[in-house]
Each structure stands twice: as C-alpha cells, then as structure tokens.
Amino acid sequence: MTDLQRQRLLVTRTLPQASQARLDKGFKDVDIVQWKEDCAIPRSEFLKMAKGADGILCLLTDNIDAEVLNAAGPQLKVVSTMSVGYDHVNVPELESRNIALGITPGVLTEATADTTVLLVLAAARRMRESMDAVTHGKWGAWSPTWLLGSQLTDKTVGIVGLGRIGVAVAKRLKAFGVQKFLYQGTRRKEESEKTIGGEIEFVAMERLLKESDVICVCCALNDKTKNMFNYSAFSKMKGSVVFVNTARGGIVDQDGLIRALKEGKLGSVGLDVTVPEPLPKDSELLSFSNCIVLPHIGSATLETRTAMSEIAIENVLSGMKRERLPFPHDA
Ligand code: GLV
Secondary structure, three states, X not given: OOOOOOEEEEEOXXXXXXXXXXXXXXXXXXXXXXXXXXXXXXXXXXXHHHOOOOEEEEOOOOXXXXXXXXXXXXXXXXXXXXXXXXXXXXXXXXXXXXXXXXOOOOOOHHHHHHHHHHHHHHHHOOHHHXXXXXXXXXXXXXXXXXXXXXXXXXXXXXXXXXXXXXXXXXXXXXXXXXXXXEEEOOOOOHHHHHHHOOEEEEOOHHHHHHHOOEEEEOOOOOOOOOOOEOHHHHHHOOOOOEEEEOOOHHHEOHHHHHHHHHOOOOOEEEEOOOOOOOOOXXXXXXXXXXXXXXXXXXXXXXXXXXXXXXXXXXHHXXXXXXXXXXXXXXX
16 A cells, blocks of 8 residues: 655755765655765656656756656656756746745855855966966966966956845955946846945946956846857957856857957956856867866855755755745745
C-alpha cells in the first residue's frame, strides 16, 4: 500500500556541509533523492529523477522548463532554486501549473558586491597583466611607467540595476573616493539614493555609457536586458572604461564585447559571468590581457552559500506543505 503522507524531494546537487547534514538526517515523511556527483546533473538524469517529485531544490545550472515539469508530474508543488536569479526557470509555466517558486534573495548581496569590487579593482589595476609578468619572468626593475592603471578617486561610476547588489556595490565604491554615481534601471529609486548618499543620479542609458569611468552590471537577466551591452553600447563608452559584469552573461552580447576589445575600445573588463558557463578555454575572450574572467564565484563564500542552501531548504519544505514560501521569487 502506498503511503499517501510521504512526499518526494529531488535535490540536484550536493549542498554545503551544514545543509547537506540536514538532508542526510532527513525530514519527516520526506523521501529525498539527490544527484551527488561532482558535476551538474545531466538532463537525462534530471528528467528521470524528477519523476514523482513533490518538490525540486535546484541550482542556476538546471533549466526548469515544461519538459522537467511534465517529467515530474502534476503532484509537483514547488521549485526552490539556490540562487537569487531565476532566468533559468520558466515562470509562466510554473504559474500556469500552480507551482511555487522560491529564490534566495538578500543573503548573497554582500558576497556578490565584494566580488564586483574585486573585479573593478583587479581590472582597473591591471591585475592579470601584473600577475602574468611575475609568473612569466617579465618583472624588471621598478619602473615609473610600467603597468599603470587607473584609480577610483574622483571618478564617475555607472551602476546598471540599483537593486540590493547595486546598492551594496555603490556603498563599497563610495569608500574609494568615487565622486558621482549614475544609475539605470526600471525606475528611479529615491530610497536607495538616500542610502548611498552623495552625488547620485538616475539617468538615461546613453548618458551613463558616455560619462561613466567604471560601469558595473548588477541587473537581472530578462527580455529587456538580454544583450543590452552590445557593440554599439561599448562604442559609446569612454576608451578608458572599466566594465564589470557580475550579474548574468546573457546581458552582454559577447561577440560585440570581443569586437570592442579587439578594436581597443575598452580600458579593461572584469567578468564573473559569461555565455556559456563554463567558458571554453579556447574562447577568444580569454586572449585579452585587459580582460579578467572569473568562474561565476560572485556568491562563493562558505557563509553565503550556506545561507543560500538553508533558505532553499526552507523554501522547498514550505512549498511541499503548500505553505507560503519564506522567500518567493516576487518577494
Ligand atoms: C547567482 O548568480 C545567483 O543568482 O544566485
């Protein structure tokens, strides 16, 4: 006889230690199935393992579309992604089936803002060329003219997307002596302007591109922002610009970026996100000494990843009970 009380939870990856220990201990009336290999769950396995799931705890590497939902079946109640971004989830499909979607907002703001600042400084101060010089025996006597970068003092910084992360980036960069912030997004955000303080202005994109010494991409990927930074946008930037993207690779038209880099139109670039991920090691993007690429580590601190996985667990457990999620995607 089947036990009508029992629910099935699919977890698509091994979680950070503390959260994994909770899973290993188990939850009352929940059967857990989990992909534990050290790689993203292959699509065919995902479709097989999703069958009969009441809840799915997934990652940003898992594409949640109609095929997965069909494979799971009509009992599926909740998808909980261990990420703040949910561009990998087909939200209308979930809504039409009354499946809740949980995300992990707030807890990764600080770590991701730290990574953004890390890339701004690393790109502006020519970190890649400097490290290469040391490891390749090109370090000569101290020179007044060698490896000169730029600094943030008195500069104008453009932030695209003044959400939680955008605000946290601006607050950090302000401490480096930035003179003025320009920002772009869906609307003016007076509260955020006050939190950041000092000179800050909501401006048209054209002006942000033209006047910013540093541009940080901190917005979500959606239909409006996809390929927003194309060759034409790069051509409008200052030739010395420091361009940093820690949001999603799809916001940048990578061919346009490569062309702009080839033509020497950009000062330096720092990316934590690309298309695809992982970026193949023969990608032309890796051939520019003024372009630093990190492997999507924005939120990768033990503290943050643990907080994210704990929220993802709470979301999925609530959703399986048909309770309101602590962190729904529209929170
Ligand atoms: C990371 O990129 C996230 O969306 O959480």
